Structure formats: structure tokens, C-alpha cells
Amino acid sequence: MTGQHADRIQAAIASDAAATSALVASWRRSSNLHRLDPADRSPARYLTELELGRARQRVEPLIRAAQPSLDRLYLAVGGVGCCVLLADREGVPVERRGAPADDETFHSWGLWTGSVWNEESQGTNGIGTCLVEQRVLTIHRDQHFHTRNTGLSCTTAPIYDHLGDLVAALDVSSCRADLTEAFANLISVAVVDAARRIEAENFKIAFPKARILLAPVGDKGSGALIAVDADDLVVGATRSARLALGLTQQCLDKPTPARDLLGWAENRPEVLAEAERSVLQRALARADGNVSAAAQALGISRATLHRKLNRLDVHRPH
Secondary structure, three states, X not given: OHHHHHHHHHHHHHOOHHHOOHHHHHHHHHHHHOOOOOOOOOOOXXXXXXXXXXXXXXXXXXXXXXXXXXXXXXXXXHHHOEEEEEEEOOOOEEEEXXXXXXXXXXXXXXXXXXXXXXXXXXXXXXXXXHHHHOOOEEEEHHHOOOHHHOOOEEEEEEEEOOOOOEEEEEEEEEOOOOOOHHHHHHHHHHHHHHHHHHHHHHHHHHOOOOEEEEOOOOOOOOOOEEEEOOOOEEEEEOHHHHHHHOOOHHHHHOOOEHHHHOOOOOOOOOOHHHHHHHHHHHHHHHOOXXXXXXXXXXXXXXXXXXXXXXXXXXXXXX
């Protein structure tokens, strides 16, 4: 089997298939760029405890944000012999979920925190290839480059930080021989959903004082979120929102009203009186229609508030 798998890989690399197949293109990178041998059966490389500690420290906010989603994902897939791995952008798992009864098996396969799963070390694999190609993918059994990994099935999704940069990969892996490609496709749906939840939670942590709005895009589950400050200016956007709305970091570096960005602005000049009317209506609503309480909250006299309400034709809520 070792020779057969290696021969198949080499034959595919030598063909023109890399031009049309993302998988063969990854095999070619593994062989030609990283100088790996598909027949190599060396065990996975692990970081030292010190190196792993530093890797975890670099993505600590993301690890904290990911905890609920990792637990939820494991509840969905752990019962069928899968483990869940959160890897940093170097391809090193920094957080893991798995059944204790499977620990020895998964550790022997390298499906453990501190192992190195980038393409440079492991060739074509779920985590490493996902990080290179920045897309959701499944590397099923003999699609792996190294012969030693052909017993694995790995489904992985990229995770982007609050600046839209690739920061991690979320992976569900199994070494069960009866895991079919069809079932791996079902796992893929759960992995993508968990990755988007992690991104959303991390985004909220990055902008703790902002309002988080869902951008008006066709795919409501895409995680297209924007952060808006107290002045209704956009201060952040997830990668999905950036792609959907055509936003660049340069756009976000300059003040942009959320109403303009989301298409809520009317095609007429903004009137100062309208902004003042909105402030008065919000103050009255918070005070449950009590003019004295609203005036106190606004820092003006009751008489002044009455004059403004009459001038702007603002009616108290009933």
C-alpha cells in the first residue's frame, strides 16, 4: 500500500492534473516546493512545551472566544469517533476536544495539541492545506500526501480575525475506517457553522463598546458583521462583511456613517433638526414619556425641552 499510494501521487504530479485539480496542486506543492516524500512514515513533529505555550499565548483571545463553539461542535461529532482541533495560522493545534478513550490513538496520529500540521511538514492535509488555500475543505483518507496519514479524514475551515486576516483553522478529524465522504460532508456543515460563531464572538470581544450589526447580505449565515461606535460610525467589519460590501482597510480607516455604508441613508441632505428630533425621541422613550426625567437626562431645563418638542413637532409616547 505504501508503494501504491506513493506511485499514485507521483503519477498525478507528473501529469497535467495540477492545472485543474486543487488536490493535485497541493500534492505538487508538497513534493516540489517542500521536498516531501509521500512514502515517508516518520511520526508527526511536536513543539516543545515552551513553544506550545508561546503559540497559545499569541492567540489567547481567540482561544477564549472559541470555547463555547468548540464544546458545541464536539458534542455534535465526538460520538462518532472524531476529535476537534483549533490550530493557529502556523498549523499547530492549540486547543483540542476528544474522548479520553481515544486519546492514545489520536496522539499516535498526531491529532493533538502541539503537533505540526502545516503543508511544509505534513504535505497535503486538512489543516495545512486549508491555511494555504484559505477555504473550507475535506482531505479524505488517501487524498493525504503522506502514506502514514491515509487513515485519516479531516474537515477544516479557516478562521479570520477582527481585521479580516487569517488567524486559525478549525478542524474535525477521524481515523475511523467506516467514515464515508458523505458523512464528512455533513461534518463540514457543522465545522463551518462553528468557525463563523468563533469569528463572531472574537469580533465582539475586539469591539466591546461598539454595536454589532448584521450587514444586509444575501447569506445571513455568512458572519457579515460590522461594528458601529456611539456616533454611528463604522469602526470594524468581519472578513465576510468586507467582501460583501467591498470594504478595504483603507475604507475603515476613515470615518464612515453606518447609514451610508448599509444603504439606509436617504437621497437628500441630512438636516440637523432631524438628528435633534431623534435625540429627543430617544430621551423621551428612555424616560417613558416623562418630560422632567428626559430633560434631566439631556442636561437641559423642562421649559427648554418643551420648546424644542413644540418646535420640532415631537409628540410624547402614550
